[in-house]
Amino acid sequence: MSSHQSRRRKAEQIRELIQREGDAVHENVSRLNQERYETTAQFDEYEALRTEARAIKEDAIENLPTLIETLRESVDANGGTLYVADDAADANEYITSVAGSTGAETVVKSKSMTTEELEVNEALEDTGIEVWETDLGEFVLQIADEAPSHLVGPSLHRSREDITELFEAEFDTDRPLDSAEALTAFARDFLGEKIEAADIGMTGANFVVADSGTITLVTNEGNARKSAVTPNVHVAVAGIEKVIPSVQDLEPFIELISKSATGQDISQYISLLTPPVESPTIDFECPDEPLGSGDDEREFHLVLVDNGRRAMREDAELRETLYCIRCGACANSCANFQHVGGHAFGGETYTGGIATGWEAGIRGEEAAAEFNDFCTGCSRCVNACPVKIDIPWINTVVRDRLNGEATPAEFDFLVEGLTPDAEGSVPLRSRFFGNFGTLAKLGSRCAPLSNWMTDSGIVRSLMDRYLGVAPERDLPEFQRETLVDWFESHRPHTPNASPTRKVVLYPDSYTNHVLVDRGKAAIRTLEALGVHVELSTPIESGRAPLSQGMIRTATKHAEKVTDDLAPYLDADFDVVVVEPSDLAMLRREYETLLDDDVDPRIAENSYEVMEYVYGLLANGANTDSLADPDGPIAFHSHCQQRTLGVAAYTEAVLGDLGFDVITSDVECCGMAGSFGYKSEYYGLSMDVGDDLRQEFASEDDRRLVASGTSCTEQMHDLFARDVTHPVELVAPTPRSG
């Protein structure tokens, strides 16, 4: 199949999935996300505990071999058995041998993603053992023969009506199944009998404590409690990464996991089991004998699974994945996931942003190839993760490895022309989007011809076919006169004889070549507030290649920008950036890309333009020359701007200057850089954008305002209206020229 055909097929699959599961996924995932925001906002210790939890996980993974030995001693001392399985086959062999040696016929399970990963149900069933999932969501999947669509709510892609239909077809019952209450009661009774009859109870473990041999289970339904305490034999299965040193280390995780996962202060049940448990055995065949009267004894097996995890621990980039506590917050905070769910944004077992790390680590990078693109790098999951995993970075790294980046010099592809990419090198389209800086230079140089070309139906049809650029999208319109041209040729420099501050404005590719007016407005505003402004060299920040997984190219850009800014920083300039995604490069990504070579002054001294204006106003700058409000505003802040915590400054400045502002609360507009331009993702991008469209649907009298270029393009497509940058609202009226 050609790439063009496979893109069309993927677009079709996404469309079907959105149609089938989109409504239920959107409702459930958005609700979990909203409730997380509400709960964590009221929890003062949230940030401190995230830091603590991160540190505990870092140490635990560092000391994992020692911890596993400590755990082995603890489990032995308690009277249980620890088995460390190398891979899925090894784990399944051990579990089926336990079942064999105890003569088990039936197994009841509580929810465990790790057993999904192992496919232990199939292994047990192959030996003739009956297996029942007792978590109601997993039970639904078992009946439907489906894979989980979410780490925490495995069946949240199904509506109540779906489940009624499913159960009515599966079970021969006279009971009505036409409400959530009726379905719950039916499932509880059905599974209750299975639990009472079961020979083995199998659970996962959210955390395993090395010192005491305690396993922790976090649940709401009570099925894990029943599964662990009712059968005499308990088998717990967990990845080796779940081990933490001591009981003292549990508290931050108990506080964080439910808040992050479901927005509950605490889940209904947090079981801290130190098996074999003291609870008496329960023999339902002797119903009137007191509990524990028989001579049955409890038996406990803890199966810790490697299955690629030790190799992940040795992999500097994937290692962070092992800190994951599988709360699903990264999926919930992801605009794409909210619309398409885990059956698209997920691999064989794991779902959401972190799935890329898990699937790549367990099954190899190829296992993440199909869904890795759904991570747009918008970064909204970064602050949601309770253990501070840089999930976009893991996605970028895996994309980079899948690309097999052959270190193309950044101008190569233009020199080569639009040649089909050689095997093992970066796909042509990635190079097209990844080299946006070069493209923009060429675009401006050839404007308006370049814009007429890209307006042509034939050209767009070719771009769709060979590059996968959605023909529905307007392409950026390159300006013949760049911001740098304008700055150098049209104006007397240094209007402020005795400036309060010195700023070097970083001319990002969009502001320099496409949305030039916002750059001019930024300069006029800063100068009106008494600042001396210079422009740095227009070097693309590395955002464009990074978003395509071209890490080495991005790193080169980062090095060049760093070198270019150094003299300004030496001379005590502040760095001001208009485009939020480029600001995020300077503030966040450069540290990861450049590691020890990073110049910390860049992150410390770079500001989003409205953040900087806020600072100037707070320090008493005179606002007389700024423009007065001329009507109400509907403002959509950029995803990365919100992650960096700087969106609030725009709202504050506009509010202080008397603007009537409402702000959107969607996670992302759906465009997310190049994502919405890609043919196969155009439909999803517009579906995501529809949330924003609905939010501002009745705001026709408000001027649309956005900080990011891609948000501007998306809102233009969603509303067919002009979109303005906030700084253009406050900038003084331009002088002639």
Next chain:
Amino acid sequence: METAIVDRFASSLSDIGVTMTTTEPGDFAATVDGVVTEPAVGIPLDTEELSLADTVVETPPTPRHLQEAETGVTAAGKAIAEYGTLLINSDADGTEPVSLYPPSHVAVVCESDLFSTIDDATDYLDSRLNAGGTSVFATGASSTGDMGALVEGVHGPKQVTVVFVEGL
């Protein structure tokens, strides 16, 4: 005992839909009889002042009780005021299954059993778990959202009631 922590506990329980009935040792048996639905099963309490002997609650538990009792009565080893969380300590008498199987759980909490926060309970848990013990933090009724809407009363109790004993 400061009243602040008791008030906080009461308010947390109220937030999660758990009824709290306050009593004194002298009125304990009558209070228990007032809140249970029969048939009720329980675990004998481990204190001199409190007993289930003079109540309608049957002891010791059998498998039939687990299947048929409407109410299970147990002590909560400790409780956490911040979230209205009960610490159900597993024991050889069967506190864990009796608190879990019947549709209604009545937990006996003494005033001195209260911790303010989870952090405050950590040392207690540390020594308990390191001695091989098992505890469950139970907060409100069991619930699920997996059937298309939030439903209370799944595999665990649908209703939780706290009998709070002042002065102990």
